[in-house]
Amino acid sequence: MTQNDLGEEKSGPQKPHRLSDIIRSIDTREDMTIGQLADSLGDRAFGALMFIFAVPNALPMPPGTSAILGLPLVILTWQVLVGRHSLWLPKLVRDRRISREMLERFVSRVTPIMARLERILKPRxxxxxxxxxxxxxxxxxxxxxxxxxxxxxxxxxxPPAAAIACLALGLAERDGLAVAVGYALALASTAILAAVSSALYVGVVAFFRALFGM
Known part of the structure; x- marks a missing residue:
């Protein structure tokens, strides 16, 4: 990705729209496919879509949200990892529909959060x-x-949704401080999930030992 992929217009140094502008522009009057959403974002696709797909999983949302938004998020982050300059989504993902209700709930809940965050987000x-x-x-x-x-x-x-959302904000707004916060949250997420997994393993082992008198 080049700086153009992060929001600068090729024709000059015009300031890009903020993420809140992008979120407000989402049409919530009808269902939308992930492909339509991606196409509407243009050169802000990577950072904006990472944020849009991650943040609902950090908020109270309808069941099944992670199943709808998780796979495209995996594909997006992989492309950032390998350094792709343009967004690609397989047809199976592009054709997946996001309901009007989910879009409406996302926009109404996230826009006030973005308004507060944008007071401190800046290139640094x-x-x-x-x-x-x-x-x-x-x-x-x-x-x-x-x-x-x-x-x-x-x-x-x-925890991982919050970390990815911070990383996406940093990518979209070129704010290294937001990226640093995202890295800290990623470490915290790893520690929390390791502790939970360890506790689950100990609990399962104890259950079967009690069940079979081991």
Whole structure:
């Protein structure tokens, strides 16, 4: 990805629209396919879509949200990792529909959050986000988080979703501080999921030992 992929217009230094503008522009009057949503975002697709697909999993949303949004998030973060300059989505994902109700709930809940965040988001600490290497490192962190988010782990969606949302904000707004916060949340997510997995394993082992008198 080049700087154009992160929001600069090729024709000049015109300031890109903020993510809140993009979110407000989503048409919530009818169902929309993921392909239609991606096409509407243009050169903001990577950061904006990562945020749009991640943040609902960190908020109270209808059941099945992660099943709809998880796979495209895995594909997106993989492409950031390998350094693709243009977004590609398989037809199976592009044709997947997002209901009007889900879009409406997302826009109504996320827009106030974005309004507060945009008071502090700004281009800074560019070494964490503006180079090809920095973007690939971001993808290296976000991709396994997206895989975790896609898996049906009870209560396992919120920490990785929050981390990916921060990384996406940093990518879209070229804010290295947001990326740094995303990295910290990624470490916290890994620690939390490791602790939960360990506790589940101990519980399952104890259950079968009690069941079979071992």
């Amino acid at each position: 600490l560019g070494f964490l986000v503006t180079s090809d290497v920095a973007e690939r490192v971001l993808g290296l962190v976000a991709f396994p988080l997206a895989l975790i988010l896609f898996l049906p782990i009870p209560f396992g969606n919120i």
